[in-house]
Amino acid sequence: MSRGAKQVMSVVAVLMLCMTMAAGIAAAKGTKPVVNTTMSLYNTATVLGHELKAGDYNVQATDTMVTISQNNKVVVEAPITWKNETGKSQFTTFVTDGNKVTELHFSGKTQYAVLAS
Secondary structure (H helix, E strand, O other): OOHHHHHHHHHHHHHHHHHHHHHHHHHHOOOOOOEEEEEEEOOOEEEOOEEEOOEEEEEEEOOOEEEEEEOOEEEEEEEEEEEEOOOOOOOOEEEEEOOEEEEEEOOOOOEEEEEOO
């Protein structure tokens, strides 16, 4: 094989490696936690029909999803959208409408998560 052919193959191999890495990064977008915190729920509430009893929950929110766990067990996963706050939130809290969780606010963050209906 000529020297020129070896160089072309090397360039192609590097390009394929870069494309594979870029595809992996694109696939991972939305899976890296934006927020990972503990939140307390003081009254029973629901998320997408799943009942959450009063207690402490681990909340992980990504670009598009929230996972709510208790005692290392996933209770519910739900799609979310992010909305802008007028300033930084003072508290980390579940926001409810009646007994339904509608929003998640995170202390020190300028955005909050709105749960899908």
